[in-house]
Amino acid sequence: MSTVTTGTPYLEVEDLKVHFKTEDGIVKAVDGVSFSVERGKTLGIVGESGSGKSVTSLTLLGLHNMRATTVTGRASVGGTDVVAAPHSTVQKMRGKDMAMIFQDPLTALHPYYSIGRQIVEAYRIHHKVSKEVALKRAVEMLDRVGIPEPQRRVKQYPHEFSGGMRQRAMIAMALVNDPDLIIADEPTTALDVTVQAQILDLLGDLQKEFNSAIIMITHDLGVITQIADDVLVMYGGRAVEKGTVEQVLRKPHHPYTWGLLNSVPSLHGDASEDLKPIPGNPPSLLNVPSGCAFHPRCAHAMLGGDGPCAKIRPELEVVQGLKNHTVACHLSEAVRATISDEVIEKVDA
Amino acid sequence: MLRFVVRRLLLIVLTLTVVSFGTFMLFFAAPSDPARILCGTRCQPAQIEAVRDGLGLDRPIMTQYVEYMGGIFAGRTLGEGDWAKDCSAPCFGYSYTQNQEVSEIVARALPVSASVAIGAWIIQTLISVSSGVIAARKRGTAVDRGTIAATLIGGALPIYFVGPMLLLIFRYQLEILPQPSYTPLLDDPLAFAGGMIMPWATLAIVGFAFDARLSRSQMLETLDEDFIRTSRAKGLKDRVVFWRHALRASATPLATSAGLGLGGLLGGAVVTESIFGLNGLGKLSLDAITARNLPIVMATVLIAATFVVFGTFIVDMLYAAIDPRVRLS
Numbered sequence A: 001m002s003t004v005t006t007g008t009p010y011l012e013v014e015d016l017k018v019h020f021k022t023e024d025g026i027v028k029a030v031d032g033v034s035f036s037v038e039r040g041k042t043l044g045i046v047g048e049s050g051s052g053k054s055v056t057s058l059t060l061l062g063l064h065n066m067r068a069t070t071v072t073g074r075a076s077v078g079g080t081d082v083v084a085a086p087h088s089t090v091q092k093m094r095g096k097d098m099a100m101i102f103q104d105p106l107t108a109l110h111p112y113y114s115i116g117r118q119i120v121e122a123y124r125i126h127h128k129v130s131k132e133v134a135l136k137r138a139v140e141m142l143d144r145v146g147i148p149e150p151q152r153r154v155k156q157y158p159h160e161f162s163g164g165m166r167q168r169a170m171i172a173m174a175l176v177n178d179p180d181l182i183i184a185d186e187p188t189t190a191l192d193v194t195v196q197a198q199i200l201d202l203l204g205d206l207q208k209e210f211n212s213a214i215i216m217i218t219h220d221l222g223v224i225t226q227i228a229d230d231v232l233v234m235y236g237g238r239a240v241e242k243g244t245v246e247q248v249l250r251k252p253h254h255p256y257t258w259g260l261l262n263s264v265p266s267l268h269g270d271a272s273e274d275l276k277p278i279p280g281n282p283p284s285l286l287n288v289p290s291g292c293a294f295h296p297r298c299a300h301a302m303l304g305g306d307g308p309c310a311k312i313r314p315e316l317e318v319v320q321g322l323k324n325h326t327v328a329c330h331l332s333e334a335v336r337a338t339i340s341d342e343v344i345e346k347v348d349a
Numbered sequence B: 001m002l003r004f005v006v007r008r009l010l011l012i013v014l015t016l017t018v019v020s021f022g023t024f025m026l027f028f029a030a031p032s033d034p035a036r037i038l039c040g041t042r043c044q045p046a047q048i049e050a051v052r053d054g055l056g057l058d059r060p061i062m063t064q065y066v067e068y069m070g071g072i073f074a075g076r077t078l079g080e081g082d083w084a085k086d087c088s089a090p091c092f093g094y095s096y097t098q099n100q101e102v103s104e105i106v107a108r109a110l111p112v113s114a115s116v117a118i119g120a121w122i123i124q125t126l127i128s129v130s131s132g133v134i135a136a137r138k139r140g141t142a143v144d145r146g147t148i149a150a151t152l153i154g155g156a157l158p159i160y161f162v163g164p165m166l167l168l169i170f171r172y173q174l175e176i177l178p179q180p181s182y183t184p185l186l187d188d189p190l191a192f193a194g195g196m197i198m199p200w201a202t203l204a205i206v207g208f209a210f211d212a213r214l215s216r217s218q219m220l221e222t223l224d225e226d227f228i229r230t231s232r233a234k235g236l237k238d239r240v241v242f243w244r245h246a247l248r249a250s251a252t253p254l255a256t257s258a259g260l261g262l263g264g265l266l267g268g269a270v271v272t273e274s275i276f277g278l279n280g281l282g283k284l285s286l287d288a289i290t291a292r293n294l295p296i297v298m299a300t301v302l303i304a305a306t307f308v309v310f311g312t313f314i315v316d317m318l319y320a321a322i323d324p325r326v327r328l329s
């Protein structure tokens, strides 16, 4: 493994746009997103359903639906711009430079091949070794991700594994080639809470061991707290707030982030009556609201008269001189800071 | 796996019992009087009565059914007294109009139909599955569109159009194919194939559309599955993803459809035989129905049912062989 930890991040995404042409019009699933992840670090991406999280990550591996799709911007993975690179280059990078862990390990594993065979295949794509050697490696990996009796389990089929074990197997397969970048798209959503915590621990341990960069996509701010270093909050295909976990979750500056925090059941206390889901529905990406896409649902929106919220699209701006904390909102910094404190006070109560 | 096979075999026995009993009831409850038909048109009532007695047609239907089924497995003596006839297993009764055991008549017709149906089935399956799968691989290209067009045309053509057209073109105009006929495969494989090629082609042209379209859509559906995305995410080449992972996952439904298609081909074989003048089960049963020759109708229905039921059995076994989830449950 390379030991570069500072300097250029392993992954750098700049102004990434993914637009799908459909019969109803252009779906702007991702509309100008920038972020970067260093080796050994984890970036959490949060947002409601349909905010473009999966499309963003699939695009990095070139796994999005290519039909009638326009991808623009830059996404440098270990120095190669995967947006501009030819298909064959990206295909060769998959599994080795960047690997992916999917949400539902039952449908994501091939039902007719044994777990062992699937891992062996993944290993042999990038290592010219015999099947026996690869099988040994598969058993090793299963053992490493905490699957008991790996010698026996390696011969079994996905349907013979429990949900948690399946996700461990999926992780073993994704990590078999020591990938530099791991993208996990809601890897624990399909699992129950205890298993979820175990899987996140496992990912954290493996990350220390392999020094890889991780993107963790989730709906769940709890997951972010547990595993991420940085957070990107997405709304309607764009980033609305970005910063370290400490900054975004302890000093949130965007009304949407406030909404997310308010709708999380408090970890301590029984504040269920205070639980307020964000009113309204996520925007249609076919027809994103003008100005700030969040304005139809925002309790602080300035709409009447000269109010800019429905007219001008806010760009990401630095918060309180903290260079890596940025937010896209027309509210003044002072107002945001006050409300932020109130929100956190309530969440902590 | 053994329990699975045994369970399926028991199910087959049950199915065939129900089918045979049902058919038996149907024919014997039918208004036509077997004794009258057997006796001939110039029979006196007294003579008919004698025939009925002699054949045991006056006994309870259940008894007759048990005797009939027993005859298939162990042989039996048909009728009494003057009418008594020895009929060895498998005994499907005696055709008085042809003065022959039904089993002999059927044994002559069966290989003809089996050759038409099985041969056409193999050809049709090969063509339809490969064209459907290739169309899916070449989705959106001229190859794909050409295949779809071919299935639309093929699927719309009736057997009684394609059969005579082939005959007209290849037998009479171009004179490159012989008149369809049946030569036993082992006697002369070339003559066998030459005599069968037009019936096969007819059935394959008419029947390939369904499985071709199914194969294509099945492959496209599989390509949308999560595990296909996973195999691409591993870094596999598109070619390998398609020809290994996707094809493997589609094999089960494709084999099912192909297997069930064999049953449908039997029906087509009946029509095809009469077009090409082949003396198979189709012609036999059609003639028997017109002549109300019940023993023969009964035998052909049973044979057809057995064919279909065992076809399904083979499909189930294939299923178990290729799907680990079926194998275990």
Ligand SMILES: Nc1ncnc2c1ncn2[C@@H]1O[C@H](COP(=O)(O)OP(=O)(O)OP(=O)(O)O)[C@@H](O)[C@H]1O
Pocket: A020, A022, A027, A029, A047, A048, A049, A050, A051, A052, A053, A054, A055, A056, A065, A219, A285
């Ligand atoms: N091939 C496509 N053609 C048209 N629209 C698409 C296509 N793929 C995705 N979309 C749309 O893009 C939007 C973003 O989808 P995406 O899967 O990235 O959301 P997400 O944030 O991952 O949501 P979830 O939390 O539900 O997984 C959705 O509205 C989706 O319908």
Ligand code: SF4
Pocket: A254, A255, A256, A292, A293, A294, A295, A296, A298, A299, A300, A301, A302, A309, A314, A328, A329, A330, A331
């Ligand atoms: S820009 Fe306006 S509408 Fe958008 S989040 Fe800020 S206050 Fe709300």
Ligand SMILES: [Mg+2]
Pocket: A053, A054, A055, A185
């Ligand atoms: Mg998603």
